[in-house]
Amino acid sequence: MNISIDGRARHCRTVTFDAGRNAVLLIDQRRLPHRFQIAAAADYRATARAIAQMIVRGAGAIGATAAYGLAQGARAFRGNDPAKFSARVQLVYQTLQAARPTAVDPVNAMNTVLRSMRAGTTVPEQQALALAAAEEFAGEDVRHCAAIGRHGKKLIRSGANILTHCNAGWLAFVDIGSATAPLYAAQQAGKKFHVFCDETRPRCQGATLTAWELAGQNISHQVISDSAAGHLMQRGEIDLVIVGSDRVLGRTGEAANKIGTYALAVVARRHRIPFYVAMPLSTLDWTLRSGRAIPIEERDEAEVLGVWGAGRGGGGPVYVRVANPSSGARNPAFDVTPPELITGFITPEGIFKPRALWKNRHRLGLRVSTPHKRGENPPNR
Amino acid sequence: MNISIDGRARHCRTVTFDAGRNAVLLIDQRRLPHRFQIAAAADYRATARAIAQMIVRGAGAIGATAAYGLAQGARAFRGNDPAKFSARVQLVYQTLQAARPTAVDPVNAMNTVLRSMRAGTTVPEQQALALAAAEEFAGEDVRHCAAIGRHGKKLIRSGANILTHCNAGWLAFVDIGSATAPLYAAQQAGKKFHVFCDETRPRCQGATLTAWELAGQNISHQVISDSAAGHLMQRGEIDLVIVGSDRVLGRTGEAANKIGTYALAVVARRHRIPFYVAMPLSTLDWTLRSGRAIPIEERDEAEVLGVWGAGRGGGGPVYVRVANPSSGARNPAFDVTPPELITGFITPEGIFKPRALWKNRHRLGLRVSTPHKRGENPPNR
Numbered sequence: 001m002n003i004s005i006d007g008r009a010r011h012c013r014t015v016t017f018d019a020g021r022n023a024v025l026l027i028d029q030r031r032l033p034h035r036f037q038i039a040a041a042a043d044y045r046a047t048a049r050a051i052a053q054m055i056v057r058g059a060g061a062i063g064a065t066a067a068y069g070l071a072q073g074a075r076a077f078r079g080n081d082p083a084k085f086s087a088r089v090q091l092v093y094q095t096l097q098a099a100r101p102t103a104v105d106p107v108n109a110m111n112t113v114l115r116s117m118r119a120g121t122t123v124p125e126q127q128a129l130a131l132a133a134a135e136e137f138a139g140e141d142v143r144h145c146a147a148i149g150r151h152g153k154k155l156i157r158s159g160a161n162i163l164t165h166c167n168a169g170w171l172a173f174v175d176i177g178s179a180t181a182p183l184y185a186a187q188q189a190g191k192k193f194h195v196f197c198d199e200t201r202p203r204c205q206g207a208t209l210t211a212w213e214l215a216g217q218n219i220s221h222q223v224i225s226d227s228a229a230g231h232l233m234q235r236g237e238i239d240l241v242i243v244g245s246d247r248v249l250g251r252t253g254e255a256a257n258k259i260g261t262y263a264l265a266v267v268a269r270r271h272r273i274p275f276y277v278a279m280p281l282s283t284l285d286w287t288l289r290s291g292r293a294i295p296i297e298e299r300d301e302a303e304v305l306g307v308w309g310a311g312r313g314g315g316g317p318v319y320v321r322v323a324n325p326s327s328g329a330r331n332p333a334f335d336v337t338p339p340e341l342i343t344g345f346i347t348p349e350g351i352f353k354p355r356a357l358w359k360n361r362h363r364l365g366l367r368v369s370t371p372h373k374r375g376e377n378p379p380n381r
Numbered sequence: 382m383n384i385s386i387d388g389r390a391r392h393c394r395t396v397t398f399d400a401g402r403n404a405v406l407l408i409d410q411r412r413l414p415h416r417f418q419i420a421a422a423a424d425y426r427a428t429a430r431a432i433a434q435m436i437v438r439g440a441g442a443i444g445a446t447a448a449y450g451l452a453q454g455a456r457a458f459r460g461n462d463p464a465k466f467s468a469r470v471q472l473v474y475q476t477l478q479a480a481r482p483t484a485v486d487p488v489n490a491m492n493t494v495l496r497s498m499r500a501g502t503t504v505p506e507q508q509a510l511a512l513a514a515a516e517e518f519a520g521e522d523v524r525h526c527a528a529i530g531r532h533g534k535k536l537i538r539s540g541a542n543i544l545t546h547c548n549a550g551w552l553a554f555v556d557i558g559s560a561t562a563p564l565y566a567a568q569q570a571g572k573k574f575h576v577f578c579d580e581t582r583p584r585c586q587g588a589t590l591t592a593w594e595l596a597g598q599n600i601s602h603q604v605i606s607d608s609a610a611g612h613l614m615q616r617g618e619i620d621l622v623i624v625g626s627d628r629v630l631g632r633t634g635e636a637a638n639k640i641g642t643y644a645l646a647v648v649a650r651r652h653r654i655p656f657y658v659a660m661p662l663s664t665l666d667w668t669l670r671s672g673r674a675i676p677i678e679e680r681d682e683a684e685v686l687g688v689w690g691a692g693r694g695g696g697g698p699v700y701v702r703v704a705n706p707s708s709g710a711r712n713p714a715f716d717v718t719p720p721e722l723i724t725g726f727i728t729p730e731g732i733f734k735p736r737a738l739w740k741n742r743h744r745l746g747l748r749v750s751t752p753h754k755r756g757e758n759p760p761n762r
Contacts (some may be wrong), residue, residue: 033706196711202606207686208705222710224710322580
């Protein structure tokens with residue numbers, strides 16, 4: 001998307017690769033919205049750290065980062081010994097995967113790169129193929145998100161008030177985003193609308209990242225407490241809900257997403273407000289048979305007991321404790337919304353009702369680009 | 382309730398009066414949970430400022446504060462001229478009312494004091510009657526909350542997980558609290574249970590005040606993001622919800638309470654989790670005929686865009702900006718829960734279904750202590 005830097009509009013992807021410096025370039029999301037800064041990861045270990053430390057986050061974005069990181073590590077290899085090269089690539093793969101062990105996107109992305117490399121015989125050939133495959137992976141992420149926008153913009157009428165939760169924006173992908181794609185496409189089509197951003201406690205990605213994105217694109221928006229969404233629905237002030245997802249079960253139509261999504265869907269249904277989940281095809285999980293099988297990550301209680309806010313002088317975020325010092329917290333990070341509460345899934349292939357995902361599995365699954373295969377193991381593991 | 386100060390348990394009301402110094406003593410709630418401090422308001426203007434600046438907040442607590450403030454202003458009058466005395470009392474009344482203009486509790490409380498004063502003829506007699514009436518008002522608040530506890534504790538079985546929202550604790554009243562009263566009574570009856578405190582954005586009274594209260598009483602509890610409540614309900618981890626209320630419509634059974642209450646009630650109903658509203662009788666509004674007529678206060682957007690956390694060294698709270706600097710916010714502070722989502726109201730007179738309030742209006746209304754009359758105008762206005 002375009003961002004304004006020193007008064008000049010500049011197009012910017014969340015993740016890019018500088019082939020000359022062999023560096024992965026990342027928007028440093030820990031510093032947003034208080035400071036815009038591009039972090040350069042100079043080697044694959046730095047790229048892995050960037051994932052682990054949440055300089056980059058979001059399904060598509062960490063997938064592309066891992067793909068670039070694998071190419072980066074392969075390209076840094078000096079020599080022509082294929083066996084040594086292969087061992088190095090495996091080390092890079094494992095280092096990057098360990099940076100966010102529960103995520104499936106880095107694995108899918110790196111498997112894509114590995115398969116492309118097999119077409120080469122010499123080390124330099126494979127190095128070149130690795131980078132090309134990583135670029136292709138990132139490009140596919142962008143095309144998928146753009147297609148989500150084309151399909152999703154039809155849901156947005158001028159004058160609509162739209163609610164979103166957390167950040168499924170271009171910061172979570174390489175560009176455009178999933179839940180935000182229909183917004184950006186509708187804006188380009190000349191529609192006027194207003195977005196309510198749930199602040200999305202505890203990490204406040206709505207108040208920080210989504211609000212920053214929308215402000216940068218001049219989309220009318222306001223931040224609300226997560227608790228206010230139900231009241232606004234009750235008062236008729238929300239016409240449409242669009243959220244992203246961390247995992248959609250293709251067999252059941254259940255969607256795992258940031259904590260709070262489920263309650264939004266329950267209240268939206270009470271008021272007959274359309275509730276859509278936007279997702280690229282890589283979010284689909286065709287293996288699990290029940291949402292109860294999705295592990296719900298419980299994160300550090302410090303996230304709930306305090307908050308990261310702006311440091312002095314607009315510097316990087318600082319943590320402040322909010323809660324009673326002697327109290328603890330529970331911090332489930334995700335919840336699962338059942339299919340009967342989801343009006344439809346906005347995908348690159350069109351909009352599908354939850355029960356239609358399985359019927360259309362070949363159309364939806366085959367497009368996970370043939371080299372992707374969910375759950376595939378890395379080489380030699 | 383008892384609090385531990387320097388290792389010694391000490392009984393402490395939220396609001397008390399020091400007759401010797403003619404001062405209103407208040408737990409400074411702006412500094413909690415980071416610092417426990419009693420603020421002394423040395424004259425009625427300081428008492429009014431304490432209400433306006435939210436040193437004291439909560440329906441019962443500001444009612445008692447206003448009652449004491451009126452007595453304080455009356456007692457500070459020097460002289461014996463009844464006309465001048467009456468003019469001074471009116472000025473005090475108006476000053477205290479203006480400190481929280483939308484609240485009804487200070488008006489009810491001060492009207493009680495005024496009526497008691499009429500039994501006196503001389504200025505000293507009326508001054509003495511004013512203080513006695515204020516003490517009686519505070520005592521009635523305590524007795525009402527204790528009665529809520531006696532009735533409500535029956536709802537709590539050992540091993541239960543109970544959710545509460547915001548702070549309807551003893552800090553919001555003179556002592557014991559409304560939503561917390563059943564918890565304290567059940568604890569005294571030897572029951573063991575666990576409380577989830579919604580942090581209650583934006584002002585986080587759950588994370589700060591309720592968690593501090595429960596920690597002080599050694600009640601097992603954890604803070605959660607408001608968004609996590611729905612997920613815990615879905616997973617069967619919540620057995621009972623008890624909240625307070627800012628206004629209950631006796632004619633319809635609707636309850637206005639802190640923003641977020643409505644969505645909790647919607648999700649609780651989906652999972653058939655009992656949802657109770659605890660209230661003293663002074664919370665009942667017998668005049669309004671629809672919850673749509675309840676004005677929903679929209680507060681400063683800064684509350685949503687940032688948060689107050691602990692200052693360095695555990696000092697008073699400091700504000701930090703969280704949201705994107707160029708974004709604004711909506712901040713509705715309350716919402717209205719319809720009767721069909723409320724299992725029952727826990728009152729000093731027993732537990733009533735929403736539709737039973739009106740049928741029992743004489744029993745419930747007459748106990749608003751005869752001198753109270755909701756909506757009565759102050760003298761000469």
